[in-house]
Amino acid sequence: MKKKNLILVVVTGLALGAAGVGLMLLGNPGNMGFCIACFIRDTAGALKLHTAGVVQYARPEIIGLILGAFLISVATKEFKPRGGSAPLTRFMLGFFVM
Numbered sequence: 899m900k901k902k903n904l905i906l907v908v909v910t911g912l913a914l915g916a917a918g919v920g921l922m923l924l925g926n927p928g929n930m931g932f933c934i935a936c937f938i939r940d941t942a943g944a945l946k947l948h949t950a951g952v953v954q955y956a957r958p959e960i961i962g963l964i965l966g967a968f969l970i971s972v973a974t975k976e977f978k979p980r981g982g983s984a985p986l987t988r989f990m991l992g993f994f995v996m
Contacts, residue, residue, distance in 0.1 A: 921959070932959070 918931030930936045943954035971977040982988060 934960075934963075 914932060922928055922931055937957040937960045940953045940955045940957050941960055942948060943950060944956035946954075948954075968977070
């Protein structure tokens, strides 16, 4: 691995670790931190896809990750929307796969 890539990986790991600690200090359960699977489970509960009352909460972290990734891709000019055949079908398939 190149030194530049190694530094980027280490800095990103430290930032995610700090984010997990920060989220726990702000009220997330200790076993959760920055757990994407947990956030998706909670969001599925908020959409009434399951009925476990404890985990029915729309996680703002997921919304932030999606919007942040979109904004970064636009800012770095990597966002290239492409149309294809049957865009509505593709959207629905992507929705159900997720």
